[in-house]
Amino acid sequence: MERISFCPTLAAPLNKSEVASSRNDKSQWKTKENRPCLMVVGNDSAAAGTLKEALGEWGYDVVAARNGWEALVLAGRRPVDGMLVDMDMPIMDGRTMLSELRWLGHQMPVLIMSNESDEQVHPQLLMEGAQGFVLKPPHFQSLQQTCRKGFAK
Template sequence: MDDATRVLIVDDDRFVRMLLKDALSDGGYHFTEASDGEEALEKLKADPQDVVLLDLFMPKMSGIEALTEIQRIAPGQKVLVISSLDSDALVAQALQSGAAGFIQKPFHPLEIQAAVKKALSA
């Protein structure tokens, strides 16, 4: 069995998913991708992950709805939410819904690496 840290990347933008994978490419992570919240939940149920990178604004299901459902099916799941909006209310709502951290777009690769390491060590 592979001991690589499993990272689920959830964003409706394929380019953003690629950027996130590139940012973490040197960390020895195993990546799974989803383009919306519903797909993320299906993948998480089938294959538990060590950390989830979750966009807040996606079709079908908002990131907050997905985050709430993730915490229901996998209590304590480490989820980092990502958004282009930096509203205090949005950050507070994400954290209250169980997010381990908040990353604002556009992001720097080092910021992603640090956030994932911090979430995994918590």
């Protein structure tokens, strides 16, 4: 039997082959400007709105998810070029979401957003597939530089 997911919080399993086939057809999601698409994942709607606005001004198309589970579902339906993921969320936290994302075969860059600069957790998250970290609340000039560096193709 094919392993669907190792996360016990997933109510409806995600199938790796279904995710891969939907991710390969990017043509339906291309924008007129062909801008890179980023996903903002976090349960603070005000912060997500501010991030969406800033990222849009910096040349990104932006989609939002309220938690890790919703982000996994969206990533299976719509290809994204990178993610900004809040570490602390309900339903599925950022660390679990990153692990599930990699297990499902998604290889886009992921930047983790956190209130704390935990020097013990950061190296572990890098080993688990994160490309970098953003302290919350973000300083927008440094966030812009981090996004350009972290999401450069």
